[in-house]
Amino acid sequence: MKRPLNGVRVIDFSWVGAGSYATKILADLGAEVIKIESTKKIDGIRLSPPFAGGESGVNRSGYFADRNTSKRSMLLNLKEPGAVEIALKLIEQADIVCNNFSAGVMDRLGLGYEAVANVNPRVIYLSMSMNGDSGPERNARGYGAMMSAITGFHHLSGNPGEIPTGTGTNYPDHIPNPGHAAFAMLAALRSSRLTGQGQQIDMAQTEAMLVTLGPEFLDWTVNGNDRGPLGNKDEGFVWQDVLPTSGDDNWISITAPTTAEWSSVLEVLQLDPELTPDADSTALAQAVASRSNHQLVAELQARNVPSAPVLSPAEVIVDKQLRYREHWRVLEHPEMGETLYNGQPFKFRHTEVQPTTSAPMLGQHTDEICETLLDLSPEEIAHLRDTNVLV
Structure with a gap:
């Protein structure tokens, strides 16, 4: 079935949570997402539980699997100059490039926006570091829990007069940041289709979080009122x-x-x-x-x-409403077998927008991508593997 983003190619340098989920949205919508990985620096959530059957392994993480449906995985050791050349050749043929590394990392690798735009002026280039690529805090690094704290989100959690409780998970990594990133890439893609021009998107994840706190910031700046935590209460409700x-x-x-x-x-x-x-x-x-x-x-x-x-996790899986909405998807994985995945929390009337394939094995599609997109022979691929480029 035709999907909204069929024909769109994404070179995905993102890893861990927010970046991977942003590109998962595009992949499930039909984009060809090529996830760049390396055995020299394995994506942290490949090593994060829960693991299928309780057995750990780089291809057995349920956390990684749920973030990376419908993608292909290619091994590319970006510490090697030859790998950067290959990455640029892939980018020449791409519509979108995405990363969620700390500010400056892609530039140091030779894959910053200027280098990428030089080979592909129409490319959409999204960076989503914690505080953005400019400003006095650009070099700060952190994950969702830290972003919740420094943006004041944790200040609003918990019971009045007690210490903040947080949300029990890295909320910024799961909803606001990947959601904003995906929306930004889609908007830029639409603009590119109309104008033929690319865009650089510098998205600070802390700023995406602040958007969720608009009423609280207005209340403080306009009225001088610090709402503080409400516990289980909700303003305006009896x-x-x-x-x-x-x-x-x-x-x-x-x-x-x-x-x-x-x-x-x-x-x-x-x-x-x-x-x-x-x-x-x-x-x-x-x-x-x-x-x-x-x-x-x-x-x-x-x-x-x-x-x-x-609901407990077991009850969520059999929830009648989620079953009716066909939220849960069972996909066959080469190592984990039949595996349960979250679908997207929305449906389109005339097109499918749910996961098509299970998460990829580490480097599963390296040879295929090298042969079809880079026109490399098996001998050339073997040489690049022997010289630590395709590892």
């Missing part, structure tokens, strides 16, 4: 919380936007209808703790009270 229910570590999330939903909560839990949202919540918590989370959700939703069970 009441909201996440509470334990019966069973082993089972929980429920309940929201009462108005007094009407609050009254329904009290009715379902058979509590005093005069109980106010700001009163001692012990009775409410005890009533919730005596109920099954799924049963209680059904009763609350029947009364139009927004609520949902907090």
